[in-house]
Amino acid sequence: MTEKKIIGVIPARYASSRFPGKPLVDFFGRPMLWWVYNQMKLVEQLSEVYVACDDTQVVEVCEMYNIPYVMTKVSHATHLDRLSEFSEKVDADFYINVNGDEPLVELQGILDLLPPDKVKANESYAANGMMILTEPIEAIDTSKIKIATDVYGNGLYMARTPIPYPKGKGDYQLKKFVGIQCFTKSALKFVSNHTRGPIEEIEDIDEYRFLEYGHKLKFVLTNVKTLSVDTRKDAEKVRGILFERIANDEVPFLDDNLRNEMLMTAKAQNFDKLSRG
Numbered sequence: 001m002t003e004k005k006i007i008g009v010i011p012a013r014y015a016s017s018r019f020p021g022k023p024l025v026d027f028f029g030r031p032m033l034w035w036v037y038n039q040m041k042l043v044e045q046l047s048e049v050y051v052a053c054d055d056t057q058v059v060e061v062c063e064m065y066n067i068p069y070v071m072t073k074v075s076h077a078t079h080l081d082r083l084s085e086f087s088e089k090v091d092a093d094f095y096i097n098v099n100g101d102e103p104l105v106e107l108q109g110i111l112d113l114l115p116p117d118k119v120k121a122n123e124s125y126a127a128n129g130m131m132i133l134t135e136p137i138e139a140i141d142t143s144k145i146k147i148a149t150d151v152y153g154n155g156l157y158m159a160r161t162p163i164p165y166p167k168g169k170g171d172y173q174l175k176k177f178v179g180i181q182c183f184t185k186s187a188l189k190f191v192s193n194h195t196r197g198p199i200e201e202i203e204d205i206d207e208y209r210f211l212e213y214g215h216k217l218k219f220v221l222t223n224v225k226t227l228s229v230d231t232r233k234d235a236e237k238v239r240g241i242l243f244e245r246i247a248n249d250e251v252p253f254l255d256d257n258l259r260n261e262m263l264m265t266a267k268a269q270n271f272d273k274l275s276r277g
Helices: 032-040 056-064 079-089 107-112 185-192 198-203 232-247 256-268 271-275
Strands: 006-012 048-053 069-071 094-098 126-132 146-149 155-159 175-184 218-221
Touching: 006 032, 006 079, 032 048, 032 056, 032 094, 032 107, 048 056, 048 079, 056 069, 079 094, 079 185, 107 175, 146 175, 175 185, 232 256
Parallel strands: 006 048, 006 094, 048 069, 126 218
Antiparallel strands: 094 175, 126 175, 146 155
8 A cells, every 4th residue: 555645734824914923923932833843743644844934034934943845925815725836836645734823733633634544645635623612712702713513524614603503402512623634635726726705705714615615624523722823812822831831841842952941031031930920
């Protein structure tokens, strides 16, 4: 059996409308995309990991930290369009996308999205991570996308408001979008062959590109804990979680020297005192 070539991709759009320069936001002396990249490098099944960027400032950071990158068009409306262009430049059977705003991404979450053996590289396959929503405030947070699937795990609809509505039953768990995805080249070609549909534009949820044109989008439940950085408030919350992981020696890709350097940076910023009250 021929081994599948699986490549990791981190789309990093510099000019985010809600958070300009987001991929480069600093966490204890390292940019956010550095954290995502190093977590992805732990996945043995990924033959390579790249950043798909659109700005020279991101390129400079990638070169500084020896992170492979591919420059893509600045005009892309969504990360899916950026991934589609990337797939035309770098060949693979499958592409694992982890959004550049997921510095807390856990190894198991990426492993959960690896393609099942039954899925063939010549299929048009698209899959997305989801998790149980555990913080009530996130139900009304419009930056957190909620998910509803059919009984087979295929996406039915997505929204920034709470779904489904509890008219007939109240004891159920909301599920939210996780920025970890798996695509074949054909699925990404499907993206570039279709323009943004009306619901995608209204909700501003990229993955409606599949649902609005009748393409299945598989949602995979993962039990990892993660928090995407959609706002500056999210960044501060993530900074606190990362500090605790560093302090407790829970970051597997940090050696002792780098760990101590980050703790010194936190101390210089008085963050260690702030985080511990």
